[in-house]
Amino acid sequence: MQQLEKILPQVQKPARYIGGEWNSVKKDWDKAKVRTAFAFPDVYEVGMSYLGLQILYHLVNQREDSLMERVFAPWADMEHLMRQEKIPLYTLESHRSVKEFDILAFTLQYEMTFTNILNMMDMAGMPVRSADRDENMPLVIAGGPCAFNPEPLADFIDLFILGEGEEVLPEMLDVYIEAKEKSIGREELLYQLAQLQGVYVPSFYNVEYFESGRVKAVTPKYSDVPKVVNKRLLKDVDKAPFPTHPIVPSIGAVHDRVMLEVQRGCTRGCRFCQAGVLYRPVREKDPQTLLKQAEDIVANTGYDEISLTSLSTADYSKVRPLITALLDRHAGKGVNVSLPSLRVDAFSVDMAKEVQKVRRSSLTFAPEAGTQRLRDVINKGVTEENLINAVTGAFAAGWHSIKLYFMIGLPTETYEDLDGIASLAQKVVKAGLDQGVSRKRLKVTVSASSFVPKSHTAFQWEPQDTLEELRAKQRYLKDKLKVKFINFNYHDSATSFMEAALAKGDRRLGDVLQRAVGMGCRFDGWDECFQYDKWLQAYEDAGLDPKWYAYQLYDYDETLPWDHIDAGVSKRYLAMEHKRALQEQVTTDCRDGKCPGCGLCPSMEIEPLVLGRDDNGV
Amino acid sequence: MVSKYKIMFAKTGMSRFTSHLDLSKLFERALRRADIPIAFSQGFNPHPKMSVAVPLAVGVAGERELLEVELKEEMEPQEITRRLNEKLPAGVKVLNVKKTEKQKKSLMAMVQQADYRLECMVTEDLEQSEVEQVVSDLLKCSSIVVQRKTKGKVKESDIRSGIHFLEGKVDSGVVTFNARLNTGSGGNVRPEEILIQLKEAGLPIDCTCCRIYRGDLYGDESTTDSLW
Structure with a gap:
């Protein structure tokens, strides 16, 4: 590709676009019966930090009859030159045009990457709408957390995969290969794929609306297409294929280290958290499995850091003995262990002490809300005492910089809760001073993000705070936090407003997305790229209002735009959780055996797998 | 007993778009994969004792680039070449390795x-x-x-x-x-x-x-x- 060599010297970070990394797999194109391009709709450094990519890449490439290659969203400079030189979107492994693949598979991690999905199809020379693509075009599929409200993308994606992909993706490939051998047409192929649990083909469903604009019903067009599509999940995460030869990125990725997944799912039940519902139930891996995997990955990658990843690693029953065993085996070779997230308690600080011999970076805690009342509303089982104990321990152990994450705009929030954020931050400062942290070095960083209600959570019926309210709250906090030792960080809430409209959106938003892309919206999750005025224009041109979507308050008995997508937790339970939230009642963690009755385990014939706390060696 | 080696390598093809900083990381990881015992600096924040002689602009191919590395123990130069080449990604290749004597100046300071x-x-x-x-x-x-x-x-x-x-x-x-x-x-x-x-x-x-x-x-x- 001579043209490519010509443009690469002209772009920032050209190594994003070349491939050839250690452990990347380039298979014989002609020997593969099905060829899939895995597309991550953000830049290389972000996409390469995603464990799901590594898992699926190796899963598919281990099959004799299949190959998977990767493609990421080109940054604006590269897009400009590719379009100018007429270079179509290509994969990193074989530098082939994406259009030549059988399947183009997008991952949906964040609503604000949706414009990149459309743009990537356009750069590949494909019509963005499914209806405009013929059988010679790749089958376009998508999975990941945002597939649980896939409706804004329904016009563009041929099928969505709901839940964990390790089993359903190979099943899909089998169906695809058979269909290809029998020369079965696209519609029939989709029909066959729709029979697999976890597969949602949006074109097989009619959406009816009330005059008010709300969804009346979503009904399948064919009798044997499921009315409600259930998610997939792995029964045995411990035995599941885990990539022991992950690709080592050629340029510094956001997470450039061994990602060792210690468990899947989280039992905490925070009411704002979508991942907590989507990845239920919790399934812990055996520490012996993890030790073996860590050893293999370190040997195969040469990384000097092992990160214990999961939604809440401190909750993993065997976390303490696992850390000790990992350090025993690897510390001598200069390989460290890290914890990406800490629970707000002294136990977590003890672990951080153990893994971080040098106190170079700050410690981060997420109390999420400023008062006990609001923390009870969101079911974040954290008290002020937990936080003060944790930070006191951290300061005593030598850290001098603490980051605190909060959300603003949570349901029922008042200015008293904002005052609570300011007062918590000041108590943390006081704890630092009491512990004798140098006044020159003491730093408490408060970050406040704007709450976005998500589908399949207890807050799915809730409206987002208006943009004006969110901005007023940010100004209020900024004023309150003009205090020595405290830094306050926030982003303009316009992005969160657009995110909420898509997260709560329905199928009609496809038109808005297409118009936004047409006006040049890309990388909307990046502050420097986000163009709010163009988004508003796109809504206006489509005759729709983002406020109507983001600020919608639903009743329990209304049909939600995503009601035909089932994450396993019953709507009845979510409604109960919502009511309990408004009554400021907390719900217990199911980790200790008390089942709050979310309905997932009986409906999916599974049980939580918790190994039990035991701090002895592994 | 620390031993110092000089490594001559080529960085060609698409790997010429790898930046200087990323190239150092790439070698550090390849050395670890090859199980070559690299020496670390002392102190609170140990880093591997390895340095590429002089940065190469992104996009320029290097045919005889140099790298200095200290190992915790002595190894045969041919063995280092063999093991590293098994663990380097496409485009980066070790051409030669030799043991060097203690010098006053680092390679980095000598290149003109x-x-x-x-x-x-x-x-x-x-x-x-x-x-x-x-x-x-x-x-x-x-x-x-x-x-x-x-x-x-x-x-x-x-x-x-x-x-x-x-x-x-x-x-x-x-x-x-x-x-x-x-x-x-x-x-x-x-x-x-x-x-x-x-x-x-x-x-x-x-x-x-x-x-x-x-x-x-x-x-x-x-x-x-x-x-x-």
Whole structure:
């Protein structure tokens, strides 16, 4: 590709676009019966930090009859030159045009990457709408957390995969290969794929609306297409294929280290958290499995850091003995262990002490809300005492910089809760001073993000705070936090407003997305790229209002735009959780055996797998 | 007992787009994968004792780049070559390894010059005599001032004294220049700057379609031996 060599010297970070990394797999194109391009709709450094990519890449490439290659969203400079030189979107492994693949598979991690999905199809020379693509075009599929409200993308994606992909993706490939051998047409192929649990083909469903604009019903067009599509999940995460030869990125990725997944799912039940519902139930891996995997990955990658990843690693029953065993085996070779997230308690600080011999970076805690009342509303089982104990321990152990994450705009929030954020931050400062942290070095960083209600959570019926309210709250906090030792960080809430409209959106938003892309919206999750005025224009041109979507308050008995997508937790339970939230009642963690009755385990014939706390060696 | 080695490697093909910083990481990881016991600095924040002699601009291929590394124990140079080459990604290859004596100066501090080869497509017919004329005229200049952007500011810089050798040969639509240029902490002449000068002097070359290769690295001006 001579043209490519010509443009690469002209772009920032050209190594994003070349491939050839250690452990990347380039298979014989002609020997593969099905060829899939895995597309991550953000830049290389972000996409390469995603464990799901590594898992699926190796899963598919281990099959004799299949190959998977990767493609990421080109940054604006590269897009400009590719379009100018007429270079179509290509994969990193074989530098082939994406259009030549059988399947183009997008991952949906964040609503604000949706414009990149459309743009990537356009750069590949494909019509963005499914209806405009013929059988010679790749089958376009998508999975990941945002597939649980896939409706804004329904016009563009041929099928969505709901839940964990390790089993359903190979099943899909089998169906695809058979269909290809029998020369079965696209519609029939989709029909066959729709029979697999976890597969949602949006074109097989009619959406009816009330005059008010709300969804009346979503009904399948064919009798044997499921009315409600259930998610997939792995029964045995411990035995599941885990990539022991992950690709080592050629340029510094956001997470450039061994990602060792210690468990899947989280039992905490925070009411704002979508991942907590989507990845239920919790399934812990055996520490012996993890030790073996860590050893293999370190040997195969040469990384000097092992990160214990999961939604809440401190909750993993065997976390303490696992850390000790990992350090025993690897510390001598200069390989460290890290914890990406800490629970707000002294136990977590003890672990951080153990893994971080040098106190170079700050410690981060997420109390999420400023008062006990609001923390009870969101079911974040954290008290002020937990936080003060944790930070006191951290300061005593030598850290001098603490980051605190909060959300603003949570349901029922008042200015008293904002005052609570300011007062918590000041108590943390006081704890630092009491512990004798140098006044020159003491730093408490408060970050406040704007709450976005998500589908399949207890807050799915809730409206987002208006943009004006969110901005007023940010100004209020900024004023309150003009205090020595405290830094306050926030982003303009316009992005969160657009995110909420898509997260709560329905199928009609496809038109808005297409118009936004047409006006040049890309990388909307990046502050420097986000163009709010163009988004508003796109809504206006489509005759729709983002406020109507983001600020919608639903009743329990209304049909939600995503009601035909089932994450396993019953709507009845979510409604109960919502009511309990408004009554400021907390719900217990199911980790200790008390089942709050979310309905997932009986409906999916599974049980939580918790190994039990035991701090002895592994 | 710490042993010091010098590694000569090539960084060609698509890997020429790997940056200097990423290349260091790449070697550090390859050494670990190859189970070669790299030595670490002392102190609170130990880092591997390894350094690439001189950065190579992104997009320029290196044919005889140098790297210094300290190991915790002695190893046969051939063994290091073999093991590393098994663990390096496409485009990066170890050519030779030798054990070095304790030196006062690091390789990084010694590099002063490098050989470059610049291959350009010509955009119209070009005679060898024209190339020779333009090159000799350029070398006759007592100063060659170029503009450089650093941190948003444009600075003027005279590169003439940094050009030690330059010649060009035309062959079937491609003109190849060989040059010895200042390289390293003591001052840099960028090969692209030479190309721009040659184009401005009238040579019909397409600067966006050039391939640049770096060859041997040199230290003190008084010696013609490379740093290898």
